[in-house]
Amino acid sequence: MLQTGDQFLVKKINKSIVLETIKKNGPISRAQISEVTGLNKSTVSSLVNELIQEEFAYEIGLGQSKGGRRPLMLLFNTTAGHAIGVDIGVNYLLAVLTDLQGNIVQETMLTIANLSFENIVDLLKQTIQALIDQAPPSKYGIVGIGIAVPGIVDEHGQILFAPNLGWENVDVKSIIQGHFHLPVTINNEAKAGAMGEKIFGVGKGIAHSVYVSLGIGIGTGIIINNELYKGCNGFAGEMGHIPIEPNGKKCRCGNRGCWELYASENALLEQAKALAIPPAPNEPEITLAHLVTLADEGHHEVINLFNQVGEYIGLGLTTIINTFNPELIVIGNRMTSAEKWLINPITRIVENRSLAYSRKQLRIQFSGLNMHSAVFGAVSFAIDDFFANTRISL
Known part of the structure; x- marks a missing residue:
């Protein structure tokens, strides 16, 4: 959605900065957020209150004093929603349900014997549905599904060519999105693996x-x-x-x-x-x-x-x-x-x-991470997509 009005755009950017600061540095106080971001204290306080109301952050109690009143410490609410990541291999399907920080809640591993497109899509639907059914209750529910595939994927998520699966020009994204009515991201599994290592593994x-x-x-x-x-x-x-x-x-x-x-x-x-x-x-x-x-x-x-x-x-x-x-x-x-x-x-x-x-x-x-690099990357793409859309709706 196109943003109009400078004040709304500035607020969107500032709120995003505050949320990212809490995610990366929590537990953290409002005063510390102000110091880290350079935003004034009243702006930080207002945005933090909104994030608490939206259940993206919560107060965990008083921190140590640096000479004045003890500050209230903030933490990112990792269980405000959940995401699903799937790594479709040539002979396996690995799927995880995670919180918004990528912590695994449930995991499923299947061996694939029949490599037909129809069979793999059916397994994909069954596996995702089973994880949805096991998801704990949360404010935002399942925020998205990330899928990693061993093939060439364009910027729209279309799988152009997956030679080891025998796929060419298949639209898994539309099939899964239409079935579950949830946002779906599709990426090449090696690119997903690179992001999985960058965020969760030795690439930090x-x-x-x-x-x-x-x-x-x-x-x-x-x-x-x-x-x-x-x-x-x-x-x-x-x-x-x-x-x-x-x-x-x-x-x-x-x-x-x-x-x-x-x-x-x-x-x-x-x-x-x-x-x-x-x-x-x-x-x-x-x-x-x-x-x-x-x-x-x-x-x-x-x-x-x-x-x-x-x-x-x-x-x-x-x-x-x-x-x-x-x-x-x-x-x-x-x-x-x-x-x-x-x-x-x-x-x-x-x-x-x-x-x-x-x-x-x-x-x-x-x-x-062994075999989990790509599935963690797939989850990270789904979570990033959710927060990007959340910020736009401000």
Whole structure:
């Protein structure tokens, strides 16, 4: 909605500043908010009272005195509403219900066997409905649904191409929004992962970072100057499809020799099958978890397999390092479970192949959020969207 009238625009901006200050610095007093923001005390007091009435903030009692009256301390009301985040993987669906600070209230993990669009949409609806039914009562209820997908997503949330799911030009946003009558945001899962790490993970306080999602495929999310870099049409980060073998294998994207064909979970599993490594007892196919177990038990072929894949991962990371000169590279998604067997070949290749200047202040770290990076990012997009719309309605 177009804002008219200077006083309403100023109030909107000031109220947003006060709310963000409480969210980031609480418990905090009105006087401290005035000091931090530079807003006068009467303005802060008025805006805080509105936020309390709207249940976005509440008073928690008296703080320590600095020579005068003890101040009333304020805290952000994280349970004023809840959000749902979903990470649609190639063979899994991870969904969480969180409060407005991203704290998980409920979580669901499903294995996807049937990759048809209709089946995944049905699972998505069932999973979201189950989380809605489990949500505690709150002032604003479910404020939004964030969905992360392994594919190319435009600025309107349209999924243009998800090769590993076999999707092209599908409008999941309209389907889910129409079904639940709630705001829905759709984003690429690696971009969501980058935001998840920036807000909740090892990327906190890092201005320049790259999140590398190592799953069935590979995607990257790029943070430059504390902002998610999307490119001119929102498609930046498809580095899993950088060719590293000129005459390599054919990729689902239509190209040949893409990085993800040699450095992803899928590449690992395909090579394990080629070596006739048997699956775990009572399992129909070989899995990443089983390969990690075999490596831990000293299986030489599997250890060598991890070493080869780790070297290919390192080659791709070298391109990222030389191109973006990040402070931090975060490796996330399912391959984090194999950190023990991947970190040495990755480090060795990066040290041998990347420019010394580019890696001087670099850290490479496996995600502590494991598979939750993207789902936390999806939640953050939904919550940000809610607060953006709330501010506009002032």
